[in-house]
Amino acid sequence: MIDTILIIEDEKLLGSELQRHYLKLGYEVIWLQSYAEAQRKLQSKKFDPSLILSDLNLPDGNGLDLLEEHGKNMSSCEWIFLTGYGDVPDSVRALRLGAFDFLTKPCPQEQLDMIIRSALRSANAQRRLQEKSKDASQRYAFDTFIGSSNVAHQTQQLLRQLSQAPFSALILSGETGTGKGLATRILHYNSTRAKEALIELNCSALPKDLLESELFGHEAGAFTGATSRHRGLVEQANGGTLFLDEIGEMPLDLQAKLLKVIEDRKIRRIGGETEIQVDIQIIAATNRNLQDDINNGSFRADLYHRLSVFELRLPTLRERLEDLHDLVPEIIAEFNLKAGKNVSKISSHVWTMLEQYNWPGNVRELRNVLERCVILSTSSDLPEQWLQLQANPENSCCPELKHNASDIYLPTDGSMGLDDMISEIVSTMLKKYDNNVSEVARVLKTTREKVRYRIEKYQLRKSSSQQEDHQ
Ligand SMILES: Nc1ncnc2c1ncn2[C@@H]1O[C@H](COP(=O)(O)OP(=O)(O)OP(=O)(O)O)[C@@H](O)[C@H]1O
Numbered sequence: 026m027i028d029t030i031l032i033i034e035d036e037k038l039l040g041s042e043l044q045r046h047y048l049k050l051g052y053e054v055i056w057l058q059s060y061a062e063a064q065r066k067l068q069s070k071k072f073d074p075s076l077i078l079s080d081l082n083l084p085d086g087n088g089l090d091l092l093e094e095h096g097k098n099m100s101s102c103e104w105i106f107l108t109g110y111g112d113v114p115d116s117v118r119a120l121r122l123g124a125f126d127f128l129t130k131p132c133p134q135e136q137l138d139m140i141i142r143s144a145l146r147s148a149n150a151q152r153r154l155q156e157k158s159k160d161a162s163q164r165y166a167f168d169t170f171i172g173s174s175n176v177a178h179q180t181q182q183l184l185r186q187l188s189q190a191p192f193s194a195l196i197l198s199g200e201t202g203t204g205k206g207l208a209t210r211i212l213h214y215n216s217t218r219a220k221e222a223l224i225e226l227n228c229s230a231l232p233k234d235l236l237e238s239e240l241f242g243h244e245a246g247a248f249t250g251a252t253s254r255h256r257g258l259v260e261q262a263n264g265g266t267l268f269l270d271e272i273g274e275m276p277l278d279l280q281a282k283l284l285k286v287i288e289d290r291k292i293r294r295i296g297g298e299t300e301i302q303v304d305i306q307i308i309a310a311t312n313r314n315l316q317d318d319i320n321n322g323s324f325r326a327d328l329y330h331r332l333s334v335f336e337l338r339l340p341t342l343r344e345r346l347e348d349l350h351d352l353v354p355e356i357i358a359e360f361n362l363k364a365g366k367n368v369s370k371i372s373s374h375v376w377t378m379l380e381q382y383n384w385p386g387n388v389r390e391l392r393n394v395l396e397r398c399v400i401l402s403t404s405s406d407l408p409e410q411w412l413q414l415q416a417n418p419e420n421s422c423c424p425e426l427k428h429n430a431s432d433i434y435l436p437t438d439g440s441m442g443l444d445d446m447i448s449e450i451v452s453t454m455l456k457k458y459d460n461n462v463s464e465v466a467r468v469l470k471t472t473r474e475k476v477r478y479r480i481e482k483y484q485l486r487k488s489s490s491q492q493e494d495h496q
């Protein structure tokens with residue numbers, strides 16, 4: 026899509042020069058010369074520019090008033106002000122109102138081009154996000170949290186209530202794979218904030234300095250390497266939700282800064298002078314016991330109390346094993362569709378195995394197990410041989426599980442991709458049957474062509490002969 030730039034400029038020479046320049050760069054450009062004309066244009070619902078480059082002092086009004094009036098309804102449009110007489114209060118007001126930048130004339134063309142490019146990138150990111158969020162509220166309806174046990178019902182009920190409540194912060198706790206990410210999406214996309222951004226940050230994924238600039242943003246030149254202004258995630262989440270995953274991993278000094286943001290509802294970019302107003306809802310997730318972290322001094326009690334306006338604990342799968350009867354058919358249907366398979370029968374023995382397992386990875390692990398089974402299925406039965414539920418103390422009472430443990434180990438924690446799994450299976454079988462393709466095909470209940478195809482695809486012969494060479 027070609028980006029539309031609206032230029033509001035009463036100086037004829039500058040306005041026509043800017044229009045000519047940006048038309049030449051391939052943008053659609055509209056140039057208006059007064060407040061009243063711009064006002065009329067912006068009132069039209071069909072007009073949807075990606076960028077507005079506006080003068081501040083127009084003969085019949087002030088550009089900032091236009092932003093104040095229309096900015097809220099144009100969240101995928103960035104505003105840049107270009108002014109000859111701007112003073113500090115104006116620039117502060119512009120940034121408070123969410124302007125992308127505030128520049129003084131004359132601004133070198135190259136610099137303006139660079140700022141416009143990054144403003145358009147930002148506008149387009151917003152646009153993509155809005156398109157996604159349109160169907161996201163259907164994708165994350167309340168019943169996507171599957172389960173009919175009492176605990177699942179309670180969770181769904183709480184999600185319903187919380188999505189209608191204007192909470193400022195919330196803690197989601199629960200073991201890995203219990204659905205904290207899913208619950209966050211359900212909460213956001215069913216709330217009044219659904220049209221605004223849901224911004225996610227995993228606090229364990231970044232080193233401290235990067236985490237700080239990711240969260241709060243920085244001004245150009247704030248530190249070595251900060252070549253241009255960067256809007257932090259808190260600012261990007263303005264109007265929407267900030268999801269802080271693994272909050273227990275956040276360094277203590279950042280915890281203090283985050284607390285200040287929540288209390289003051291303002292942020293200051295690193296190296297910035299101006300405080301920017303923000304309206305965000307924070308969902309913080311943890312699979313640790315934050316109370317223990319408070320006791321050992323690695324989590325601030327004041328931040329915990331501020332965040333835990335409400336705390337929702339997501340139940341483990343072993344607390345709600347009866348929900349397997351809702352989850353398993355749904356998940357199998359999803360993977361049938363993806364893989365073009367038709368698994369529809371689950372033997373009572375398989376059900377027993379599923380019910381006797383203790384699911385340390387919860388629903389995520391269940392999904393991984395079922396994905397593997399569906400992909401490797403050769404009939405409408407869910408293949409028991411690919412369940413490969415790892416032995417653990419809780420199911421040691423179930424000897425038949427150990428009988429079925431295969432000699433191929435495929436981890437279900439996400440550390441191995443599907444291609445690697447298939448390659449591992451075929452290569453192990455080839456070794457076991459001395460590279461006899463017909464035998465491997467027979468054992469895997471497939472055709473020789475398919476085995477040969479996999480050998481080619483994963484270059485298995487080459488690697489096995491290389492191994493032989495080394496020996
Ligand atoms: N109740 C549920 N119904 C349907 N799907 C679920 C449910 N709970 C979790 N899932 C699915 O299981 C997978 C893992 O869930 P999710 O990523 O939300 O877990 P998490 O608690 O955030 O885990 P982690 O702590 O490891 O980040 C996702 O694909 C999610 O959609």
Ligand SMILES: [Mg+2]
Pocket residue numbers: 205206270
């Ligand atoms: Mg998660």
